[in-house]
Amino acid sequence: MAGNEALLTVRNVSKRFYGTQALDDVSFDLAAGEVHTVVGENGAGKSTLIRILGGIHEKDSGEITIEGTPSEFTNPREALNAGIVIIPQEMQLVLDATVAENVMLGEIPSKKWLGFIPVLDRRRLREQAGEVLRKVNYHGSLNISISRLTFAERQLVVIAKALLHQAKIFILDEPTASLEQREAERLFEIIHSLKTQQVGIIYVSHRLDEIVELSDKCTTLRDGKVVDVSTRGHVEKENIIRLMTGRDLAELHQPHKLEFGETLIEHDNAISLRRGEVLGLAGLLGSGTTGYLRNLLGAGENAVAMNLLGDEIQLKNPIAAIKHGIGMVPGERRHALIYDLSVRDNIVLPHLSEISNGWRLDLKRIDKLVTNLIEALDIRPRDPKKLVRLLSGGNQQKVVFARWLIGNFKVLLLDEPTHGIDVGAKARIHRLMKEFTERGGGILFASSEMNEVVNMSDNIIAMRQGEIIATMSRETGEYSEGYLREALGG
Amino acid sequence: AAGKTIGVALASDTNPFYIVMRKGIEIQAKKLGWKVRIVTANEDVNKQVNGVMDLVAQKVDGILISPIDAIATGAAYKAAHDAGIPIISIARGSKSKYQTLFVAMDSKQIGRDIGDWAAKKAGGKGKIAMISGPPGSNVFKDLADGFKEAMAKQSGMKIVYEQTGGLTRERGLNQAEDILVAHPDVKVIYAGNDEIAMGAGQAVATAGKKSNLIITGLNGVPPALKAVMKGSIDMTVVVSPMVWGKLGANIMNDYLSGKKHKQKIFIKHIIATKGTAAKYLPPKRKK
Amino acid sequence: MTTSKENQTIAIGALPEANEKRFTVVAVLDQMPLVALVLLCLVTAILSDRFLSPINLTNILLQASVMAIVAMGMTYVIISGGFDLSVGSIVALSGCVSAWVMLETNVPLGIAAGIAIGGVVGYLNGYIVSRLKVNPFIATLGMMVIVRGAVLLITDGRPIVGEDGLPEIFLELGSGRFLGIHYLIWVPVILFIIFSWLLHMTAYGRRLFATGGNREAAYLAGTQVKRVVTSAYVWCGILGGVAGVMLASRLQSGQPTAGEFYELTSIAAVVLGGAALHGGVGKLYKSMIGVFIMMVLANSLNLLNVHSYWQRVAVGLVIIAAAAADQIKSRRN
Amino acid sequence: MTTSKENQTIAIGALPEANEKRFTVVAVLDQMPLVALVLLCLVTAILSDRFLSPINLTNILLQASVMAIVAMGMTYVIISGGFDLSVGSIVALSGCVSAWVMLETNVPLGIAAGIAIGGVVGYLNGYIVSRLKVNPFIATLGMMVIVRGAVLLITDGRPIVGEDGLPEIFLELGSGRFLGIHYLIWVPVILFIIFSWLLHMTAYGRRLFATGGNREAAYLAGTQVKRVVTSAYVWCGILGGVAGVMLASRLQSGQPTAGEFYELTSIAAVVLGGAALHGGVGKLYKSMIGVFIMMVLANSLNLLNVHSYWQRVAVGLVIIAAAAADQIKSRRN
């Protein structure tokens, strides 16, 4: 089904950000009607390649041709005009604008009053926005501000926004990172229909099952270099992992565990988390899992009363939570990281009081702690003084996680802890979760990836609209992805 | 004493009074064959002290200063003194013991004179509104106090409104508009300087009240003199900054050539009214 | 894949309802600045019987006219995500240039020159901010000082009035009326209509909001963000120019010291009207409400003959109180 | 899980090299403000032989001392993500309060009162910004007007000097020396050491940076963000108080109009020094470089006898040019 005519050719493209060779002599081909996937570890250069194609970054050297004509874009507008449409990795929306306005941002419709006064055509704006939003299964209001949508709902808006344009080349940079399967499958349908319209598609993801399913061709990047190009039929998960990371890697499955310790947290007789337990929270889009975790931390809309190790407490803010040994990895990295601070400062932030001598920071101790953590989590580059802003997304996520491995935390609240990180790092975070529970901690864990929830959790709570609708336990059998999906009614 | 370099430290470079004074000094200095180095301070005392120190660092032969504050500039006078540089105050004076000479204006007296003139003109009866100059400096406070002193002697006159603020025409206009609303029967409007007076004059003219309302100004700049002639304001005080500037330069010259003067030299101020204003206009320049 | 329709309607069905419930409360909270303004008027009207007299109301409109125009431009810049500290200097510059040119040539040319020079300075601001990427605070602070210096150089520090005053027709602009209403009031009304339309009804307006709200997102959607940002400063400069010319006609002269503190006053007015300094949020009519809060306050304190020192205290308190009241809204969201 | 050692060593090995390469370019770009300052000094030294004379260098230090202290406080507030327009008024207030109290009681009490009142105003700012959530621009603009009004009320608009001037010991502070160096220069040097340590070496400092850099993230990581923000304003107020007292001793009086435009000058200095107005970025020594750029510039323009109108133009140009040069760094990122 893949077309033969070369829609896009990339030849020997390199890009250097001082200090980092992000792309090194990369070549890449895309034919019309073809899905060409790109995989690689965090920081391998996938997004950089895409940004160059979209006119966001300028390449240092190399050549790009589209349908045989050399093309060099200096801004996104030119790329859009040439039919290159991108769904960027870092979701970019105007929070103060409405859903419809965000979708239509690139092509704001105008009409003429009295034949000469241009005015906004609000009707067309709503209609066109509504049309593409329906395509992605968004059925919410068009006139509410984006800031009131959940992260996943926003992702749908971003996809709709891209579908608005007549694309020759459609590029998706980790579009499913926060979508659960139902929405993701809807997206694949869209991709298939674009394929039949002879659109060329570049698809980046860390979810390797998707990659295997979608790829007509798959390019693997490593440290900015192309290490492999496979075609459909030869794209295999294990192979990709080896190519990406240079080693074999087995996905972690939380082994069946029968014994848990004392109850750490109990809330409403519905949720109880024991020492050594991973409790999964599963829900479809907008089910309220994020809100619930924030409430537990004391940072949400409603403070919840809960029983912590026998004490009735109601946490008023994260400070209190941290004092009680509860930490959180928020679902969005931009809520977790201080981008202008170094890796080191980000990691030690919640522990500043414990690691200072009076007022003065014990820098030696901090450096030792942080260096160990960087080593343990394989945060790259191994430079504690590097600004977090300059790290790739996956490495940033590891920094957030590293924070809660210091000190004696009893409970971790994890919201999408593996959002956007590569298989290697993901396995590492899963292992860290396991180690945390082995040391007697408990984890409350929400993820939009159902198989991740099922694999990692000992017990699962299914939520819909902030309400618990079902529970599932590894001990009682009937414990599988299919079962969970059924329970959620998805 | 030709070939000297004289430093000049003025309080402001946007107030027409000092702009003209500066011209006076420059004209006279040219005649005397001096170089002039000028620093200005926008009514910021600290900046003025800094400016004088910069002059001292340049080892000028003498400094003419119009101190923003009598006390606060003490450090500047001391610095000049320590470097053996004579420092002469113009218009505003200093309490510093290091002040060489003072070419003085008696602000309080000017205020009194304005008050007496206005009281006489108003026939000793009526309400008074004051749009005074900026707070914080003694000159404008003394002017206003002198005016109030004069009014206190008049049993029939009462101050119903007083505001301090910037010396701009816009402020005169806006405040006078509000005064005419709040006190439609106001008889005298005291203005902190000519710009304020002219703004007030506009408001009063627009309201059609000019015939029985008195507006006083201060400084005697040409546009104000013309306004007095036209009758849109009633008087201004000619303090003649041009003459002051020249005089300041001359006295510095005398001092440097060893001629003695009294410690304090007063300058006359003249009240210009409709009949007399034309006399004080500078001769017309040809283009 | 099974996509059950009802399920979806439930999931999102919660939102519109919530919307309606919030409607009344939010509507009032959203109009907090208007409430503040009405309150201010009420209190003054009770304390002074002169406040509601036609002449005083005309005064307020006249006094607000120049600031209203400046605040319109400032609204554009603030929505674009910047601000403009140089606008006060622009007012002075264009007033003086306009007076000077009209004395040398004729009135229309003078007015045009005044407005044009405002646009030029605005363009420079925009260039420095969007192309040289200098922080707006620093860029326009620098420009504020430069332009003030330029005005003083042009005028030699003295008002420009000419030998026999500015031309009569021009002065007529500052005091004359049309249909019983001052020209000086007509101008902002007409500009308000035009610039409301431009801001709220056109594609350009949407791009401005988007650029201010999230520059990166707008850029990726193909918006020419640099051009949009520059345009906001140009509008601000042009409107500052119009304000300067109007002020010159009102003051019957080009005043080199005019417009001082206009930048702070207008920013305060715009923010009081609910615009966000981080950009992307604002409404033109609300900025006008902000202007009226500032202007009515000044007028009322004068009418009540509050001592000028106390006036400052009162102005500061009202600014903070109005802003704090407006924050209740955001906290409820 | 197998973590191959070579793999890691490769990753580590790659770094130092890259770092070293970056060192020269980035290091220079990072020190752009310093380069600007050195350039400024060089040019002036060539044009005026008096510039490097000991008396002039002392002058510069003396002239910079008050602004340096104000800029330290401003650095804290800007790092916290706000700014403080009221600091100029605070300088005036604490100078006057200090003069007044010392005339009524004694010198130490007077100094303490001046500094304390600065801290109180700072606390109010912090409260309004962090608890009432008023935008810092509006909050501190309002406070700037209120405090200025309060100063004028306290002093009745006149400088405070007392019958026979302020106490001798206090005046000694403004003109005396210790080890040949003016007290007025010692104070900022000592404060600089203390506040550098506090900012860059303590847990509190990290929290301040974190809060300014990303308030939400800092909050979720257990920082008491409101308290941290408030503290920044308190420091700014206290340092403004110290500056006010020092200025009073230099001016031998409490001046109600002192400190005007200090807010803008100090913000400009801090931003020139590389701090970001959105918060979370800044270094104390760099702010001092910013202060010296402003101060050396003023001094040099005076030495070169540049007309005051041209001085404004020059100051504005240098501010913009320095900021633009500093942006080259960010663009390379």
Ligand SMILES: Nc1ncnc2c1ncn2[C@@H]1O[C@H](COP(=O)(O)OP(=O)(O)OP(=O)(O)O)[C@@H](O)[C@H]1O
């Ligand atoms: N603007 C930038 N400045 C400096 N370095 C950058 C910049 N953008 C990316 N890099 C670096 O370039 C490398 C490649 O980054 P890129 O974002 O392309 O990775 P990626 O493959 O998309 O990773 P991820 O899976 O985490 O999204 C990384 O080392 C990153 O730190």
Ligand SMILES: Nc1ncnc2c1ncn2[C@@H]1O[C@H](COP(=O)(O)OP(=O)(O)OP(=O)(O)O)[C@@H](O)[C@H]1O
């Ligand atoms: N500020 C708000 N105002 C109104 N509704 C909101 C607001 N924030 C969230 N919601 C709604 O509340 C619901 C639950 O949101 P929450 O973020 O907890 O869901 P979630 O399960 O984590 O979703 P996702 O899987 O998309 O991350 C969503 O339907 C969302 O639209």
Ligand SMILES: [Mg+2]
């Ligand atoms: Mg990426």
Ligand SMILES: [Mg+2]
């Ligand atoms: Mg969520």
